Amino acid sequence: MISKVTRSRPALIVLAAVGLASAGTAVWLTLNPPWFAGGDSPPPVTSGAQQQDTQVFWLVNKDDTLVLVPTTIRLEANPAQPERLIQSRLERLLAGPANGDVATSIPANTRLNRVEVKADGIHIDLSAEFVRGGGSASMQGRLGQLIYTATAGDPNAPVWISVSGEPLRVLGGEGLEVTQPMSRQQFQAAFPLRSQ
Numbered sequence: 001m002i003s004k005v006t007r008s009r010p011a012l013i014v015l016a017a018v019g020l021a022s023a024g025t026a027v028w029l030t031l032n033p034p035w036f037a038g039g040d041s042p043p044p045v046t047s048g049a050q051q052q053d054t055q056v057f058w059l060v061n062k063d064d065t066l067v068l069v070p071t072t073i074r075l076e077a078n079p080a081q082p083e084r085l086i087q088s089r090l091e092r093l094l095a096g097p098a099n100g101d102v103a104t105s106i107p108a109n110t111r112l113n114r115v116e117v118k119a120d121g122i123h124i125d126l127s128a129e130f131v132r133g134g135g136s137a138s139m140q141g142r143l144g145q146l147i148y149t150a151t152a153g154d155p156n157a158p159v160w161i162s163v164s165g166e167p168l169r170v171l172g173g174e175g176l177e178v179t180q181p182m183s184r185q186q187f188q189a190a191f192p193l194r195s196q
Contacts, residue, residue: 050076050077050078051075051076051077052074052075052076052085053072053073053074054073054074054075054077054085054152054153055070055072055073055089055148055149055152056071056073056089056092056093056149056152057069057070057071057093057148057149057152057195058070058071058097058102058103058104058145059102059103059104059105059141059144060101060102060103061103065192065194066137066140066141066193067193067194067195067196068141068144068145068148068193068194068195069102069195070152070196071097071102075088075089075092076088082117082153083115083116083117085153086115086117086150086153087112089149089150089152090112090115090124090146090149090150091112093146093149094106094111094112096108104141104142104145105134105137105138105139105141105142105145106130106145106146107129107130107132107133107134107142108129109127109129110126110129110130111126111127111129112124112125112126112127113125113126113127113164113165115150120158120160120181121157121158121159121160121181122150122151122157122159122160123160123162124150124159124160124161124162125161125162125164125165126161126162126163126164127163127164128163128164131163131168131171131172134172136172138172139171140176140192140193141193142171143171143176143182143187143191144187144191144195146159146161147159147182147183147184147187148184148187148195151184155184156183156184156185157183158181158182159181159183160180160181161178161180161182167180168180
């Protein structure tokens, strides 16, 4: 038993030395952060995020006509990441209204797969639930909600819509034709849905 203790002492000494060296390295790196190649100082760490008021569009029934109605919400936004703000707006839209004063015609469980802002407009990819169920008024409503919410930051932006990676050409069983891209102006010209 004495020989076991004697044999394990060198191992303990090595472990203690490694631990002290690691702690010393961590302290040194904390006090002396590494510089980037070329001698440039590291960029300042800032999130760039700020609170911004934006809009999500819901539906209300006025005189037996569906009307698109905006609700102002506050989200974190970074001007360097326009996709993130659009994504946050659309995710809020897909979550459904928070009160009973407004409604949505977007089917439950619809997911946002992707949002990209490109030179030719806003590209949105949704899950297959987006095209399920509802009549022509419901289809017009969900298309209007999506386009108006996506373009809340730029009302003239064209929107490209795909479902599960495929361009959306026809929406629903009644065959609502969707032109690509579609702007707010094109939507209003094609469908009788009003907006506030």
